[in-house]
Amino acid sequence: MLTSLSDLDLRLVRVFLAVVDARGVTAAEATVGARQSTISSQLSVLETRIGFALCERGRGGFRLTPKGERFVVLARALLAQTAQFVAQVQHIDRKLVGTLSIGMIGHASLDENARLAKAIATFRQRDEAVRFHMRVATSTELETQILNQQLDLAIGYFSHRADGIAYSKLFDERQVICCGRGHPLFHHRGQVQIEHLRAHHWVWRTYPVPEEIASISERQVTATADNVDAATVLILSGRHIGYLPKHHAHAFEQRGLIRVLNETAFGFDVPHQLASRPRQRDNPIVQAFCEDLLEAYGKQRGSAASSSRDTSTDGNVNI
Incomplete structure (x- = not known):
């Protein structure tokens, strides 16, 4: 039974977490630098x-045992605190010292990425010595990583609202139905009706997006995709229709490779939100960055720390 902690124990904990992240001993060989x-x-x-x-x-x-799953959470917290201690000692004269882990779903528009970049630039003007960690994952993975304390905050669309996470709306992303060149609907555009959409093969995204609000029942789903790039390839084939973010489809539409079908009738907006654990509002690094991020989006300073409510019906929640 563990009664004290040594340097060896820390090394072993790091090896264990590398195996967990790689989801297997063999897959962790390159990360650890050792044989199976x-x-x-x-x-x-x-x-x-x-x-x-x-x-x-x-x-x-x-596969982790039940105790192993609980140990993962404790181990990550231990290593995070160790890294925090080292950073604080190295930069003991700075006001904000530590790490900031940010998750994204990817494929945001240039405008939205520019706002995030502006927030980072503003934060770097503070009296800080903070190491950034950026990660791209699905919305479900991001929520899991927030709850497991692998991420401090994340930006994306979150449809099911995980318990223990607070959300604050940042912007809307337009979703549109698209088809590729060679598809029978390619030259119909605005004339497309529900009966036309039901008659063709669909690609459906395996990650949660509230596509059902378009009220197109009885779709012929013959392909699935777990990210925007994969869905785009299937649509470009000219044999499937499906939803894509409008800003993403635009570049392909400009080249004559994709057509947006009746956006007026079937397009809808998906709210992208800032998500974090409510207790993180007390973390000075997270609080400072959220202030800079919300300012980049024209939101009021302080809304990132004024409430710990989980969510509301319109998605506008302070964190």
Whole structure:
């Protein structure tokens, strides 16, 4: 049973988290810089030190035990605090010292990315020594990483509203139905009606977007995609129709490769939100960056720290 912590224990914890992030011992070899047999031995030593099994590994694959899942959260918090301590000692004369982990879903418009970049530039003018970590993932993954304390905040569309996360609307992203050159609807544009859409093959996104609000029932979904790029390829084939962000479709439309179908009838807006754990409003780094971010979006300063409510019906929530 673990009663004290040594440098060796910290190294073993880092190896364990590398395996967790790689989702397997073999996949973690490159990250750890060791062979599978060595990594397995290190995991066994760690399990002996703490007194319980962290994971199942072998021919059946890699899987965390219930205690292992709880240990992951504690281990990440430990390493984060260790890194925070080192950074604070190195920059003890600075006001804001530490790390800031930001998640994004990707494929935001140039305007929205420019606002995020402006917020980062403004934050860098503060008396700070902060290391940024940026990560791109699906909205569901981002929410999970916020709850697991892998991310401090994230920007994206979040349809189901996870418990323990507060949301604040930043902007809307327009979603439009598209088809590729060679598709039977390519030359119809605004004349397309619901019955036309029901008669053709669809690509559907596996990540949550409230596409059902378009009220197009009985679709022929014959393809799925877990990101915008994959959906775009299927639409470009000329054999599928599906939703894309309007700003993303625009570049292809300019080249005559994609057509937007009756945006007036079937286009809709998806709110993109700033998400974080409510308690993070007390973190001075997160609070300062949220102020700069909201200012870049023309929001009022202080709204990022004034409330810990989870969400509201219109998505406009302070965090």
